[in-house]
Amino acid sequence: MNAPVRPRFGKGVKLRHDPDGSVMLLVPEAALVLNAPAAAALELVDGMRTTGEIVEAVVKQFDVEPERARDDVAALFDRLVERGFLR
Amino acid sequence: MRRPLSLLCELTYRCNLQCPYCYNPLALSEYRDELSTEQWNVLLRDAAALGVVQAHFSGGEPTLRRDLADLVATASRAGLYTNLITQGTFLDDTLLDRLLGEGLDHIQVSIQAPEAELADRIAGTAVHEKKLDALRRIGARDVALTLNCVLHRGNHDTIGEIVAFAERFGIARLELANVQFYGWAYRNRTALMPTREQVRHAESIVTAERERLRGKMEIVYVLPDYFGEFPKPCMNGWANEFMTVTPNGDVLPCPAASAIRDLRFENVRNRTIGEIWRDSEAFERYRGTGWMREPCRSCDRRELDWGGCRCQAFLLAGDAGATDPACSLSPHHSIIEALRDDAQNVEPVARRA
Numbered sequence: 001m002n003a004p005v006r007p008r009f010g011k012g013v014k015l016r017h018d019p020d021g022s023v024m025l026l027v028p029e030a031a032l033v034l035n036a037p038a039a040a041a042l043e044l045v046d047g048m049r050t051t052g053e054i055v056e057a058v059v060k061q062f063d064v065e066p067e068r069a070r071d072d073v074a075a076l077f078d079r080l081v082e083r084g085f086l087r
Numbered sequence: 088m089r090r091p092l093s094l095l096c097e098l099t100y101r102c103n104l105q106c107p108y109c110y111n112p113l114a115l116s117e118y119r120d121e122l123s124t125e126q127w128n129v130l131l132r133d134a135a136a137l138g139v140v141q142a143h144f145s146g147g148e149p150t151l152r153r154d155l156a157d158l159v160a161t162a163s164r165a166g167l168y169t170n171l172i173t174q175g176t177f178l179d180d181t182l183l184d185r186l187l188g189e190g191l192d193h194i195q196v197s198i199q200a201p202e203a204e205l206a207d208r209i210a211g212t213a214v215h216e217k218k219l220d221a222l223r224r225i226g227a228r229d230v231a232l233t234l235n236c237v238l239h240r241g242n243h244d245t246i247g248e249i250v251a252f253a254e255r256f257g258i259a260r261l262e263l264a265n266v267q268f269y270g271w272a273y274r275n276r277t278a279l280m281p282t283r284e285q286v287r288h289a290e291s292i293v294t295a296e297r298e299r300l301r302g303k304m305e306i307v308y309v310l311p312d313y314f315g316e317f318p319k320p321c322m323n324g325w326a327n328e329f330m331t332v333t334p335n336g337d338v339l340p341c342p343a344a345s346a347i348r349d350l351r352f353e354n355v356r357n358r359t360i361g362e363i364w365r366d367s368e369a370f371e372r373y374r375g376t377g378w379m380r381e382p383c384r385s386c387d388r389r390e391l392d393w394g395g396c397r398c399q400a401f402l403l404a405g406d407a408g409a410t411d412p413a414c415s416l417s418p419h420h421s422i423i424e425a426l427r428d429d430a431q432n433v434e435p436v437a438r439r440a
Contacts, residue, residue: 031140
């Protein structure tokens with residue numbers, strides 16, 4: 001599965017922030033609870049930024065190895081693309 | 088105690104279809120005294136304040152409520168993700184545009200079969216053509232859509248055609264849900280039970296079609312739990328994240344729970360949904376793992392499947408506190424085996440009020 005260059009959310013997909021700091025991806029008939037790096041990556045999904053730019057931002061924010069961040073974001077995006085939540 | 092995440096609003100049990108696999112209770116006439124628009128508005132806002140993130144509008148047929156779009160508006164404004172679960176026969180342009188205008192996020196439309204003759208026979212009335220119109224109308228608009236088909240012995244062999252049907256309509260998400268035996272479906276279980284060959288055949292088709300349609304169509308296949316080794320994690324645990332409100336305002340931990348006759352469910356006419364979630368006796372009874380007996384109590388899977396389904400335990404073993412008989416470790420598992428092998432060619436009873 002190839003992730004799109006400039007990902008955007010699929011139909012019926014919404015990011016939700018709660019006052020307690022938790023972030024969820026609301027999708028048709030389910031709510032996926034996100035960890036902090038996944039939430040940070042998905043917050044930058046807007047159909048304009050490239051996946052590379054999103055990875056770069058996550059690396060800056062979380063002090064992780066660029067390679068590890070690239071793999072994690074790619075794996076997350078692949079899963080979401082496969083289910084039609086990102087396109 | 089966790090916050091509830093999901094609220095199923097059963098707005099009415101009225102429906103123009105008579106599907107014999109409906110999970111609604113047999114005693115439909117006990118639910119005629121429906122909540123008012125304002126009572127639904129209050130409980131939707133209360134639910135959002137309690138932490139609920141998704142509201143599912145279902146029934147019966149929810150589009151038979153004239154205030155459906157108003158309720159979607161209330162839920163949307165309260166920050167809830169809104170989902171309409173409908174059989175689609177009343178979704179004309181006017182209603183659809185109103186619902187989308189009020190912020191409806193997702194629609195699930197059900198079909199009975201991939202072609203009219205069988206579909207109309209299952210529904211007990213001519214509905215298939217109207218559903219095709221609804222699917223075209225939805226497809227022409229910018230909204231997420233899931234196509235759902237409940238599988239049972241009478242349509243299981245058409246599973247390949249159902250996928251082809253979904254492909255023709257450009258469906259991105261297809262839910263193939265094996266019938267679950269509650270309400271009318273429990274009444275009709277011997278007529279609806281798929282055969283072992285059907286279940287095996289379906290699994291091979293689903294595996295192949297998922298591969299072929301990867302990235303184009305998500306196929307959600309809900310396994311028939313009479314055929315598995317372990318039970319489903321029903322509702323992801325009793326009173327753990329899910330609530331149902333029936334048309335008359337009863338609040339249940341699961342849409343089939345009214346079958347458990349020795350539980351008393353509280354009503355939003357008397358207490359708020361938050362109070363009911365926190366301390367109603369029916370919610371407390373099977374919450375968490377403290378209520379479990381063996382073989383659940385010491386089982387490694389107790390927080391994976393939560394002992395399975397309380398309603399199924401009540402219906403089949405006569406005790407809602409027993410291990411779900413669908414579990415191979417249950418002392419009542421032979422009941423499931425007998426039912427599974429009892430597929431009979433009898434006519435199902437049509438759902439009627």
